[in-house]
Amino acid sequence: MELLSKAESAFSGKIVESHTHHDNATIVLERADLIEVLTRLRDDPEFALNMLVDLSAVDFFGQEPRFEVVYHLYSLRLNHRLRVKVRVAEDEAWLPSVTALWKAANWLEREVWDMFGVSFRDHPKLTRILMYEEFQGHPLRKDYPVAKRQPLVEERDPIANPWNKK
Structure with missing residues (x-):
């Protein structure tokens, strides 16, 4: 039986839509x-x-729901893949964390939050992972101003620039 058919049968009433x-x-x-x-x-x-x-997001700016969070799953034993999507509105841009299911979700959820502003409830440490803490906004949102200036902060990590001999 095809993976999608199995999923539709197993989760009858829970799948909003499906396709291949x-x-x-x-x-x-x-x-x-x-x-x-x-x-x-x-x-x-x-x-x-x-x-x-992988866990990623898509910003459908101008549409509601605005965000789509995408979970890319793979079976090592059965060699098949399934993409699971959840759509969330801008004013309710959160999902439950899946870090209890997959440890890899820890950094992936932090990246989605950092870049898109979709938060994950019960995440063990939902802090920025790509941008610095003082960064304002979420740069992969379609409405993020490209020319926006960010606050200048002092370098905190000497390992980032070992040649800086102050």
């Missing part, structure tokens, strides 16, 4: 069902999607 494009299966869920569905996708031997390959 170039052999890449995708399901879209509601926020409330995310942890339950991802846990079963990981633990159920029929799916065995034990690897979180």
Whole structure:
């Protein structure tokens, strides 16, 4: 049985939409069902999607819901992939953290928060990972002003520039 058909059968009523494009299966869920569905996708031997390959986001500026968070899952044992998407509105841009399911989600969720401003509840340390702490805004949002000036901060890490001999 095809992966997408198995998922549609197993999660009847929880999948908002589904499709396959170039052999890449995708399901879209509601926020409330995310942890339950991802846990079963990981633990159920029929799916065995034990690897979180990536977690990313897309900004559909001007549309609602504005953001789409995308989980890319892979089964090492069964050699199949599934993309899981959850759409969130700008004023409710949060999801539950999946760090308890996959340790790799720790840095990936921090990156999504840093770049897009989508937060993850119950994340163990949701702090900036790519930008410095004083950075204002989220630079991968479509409405982020390209010419925006950021506050100048002093270098804090001497390892970043070992040749600076003050």
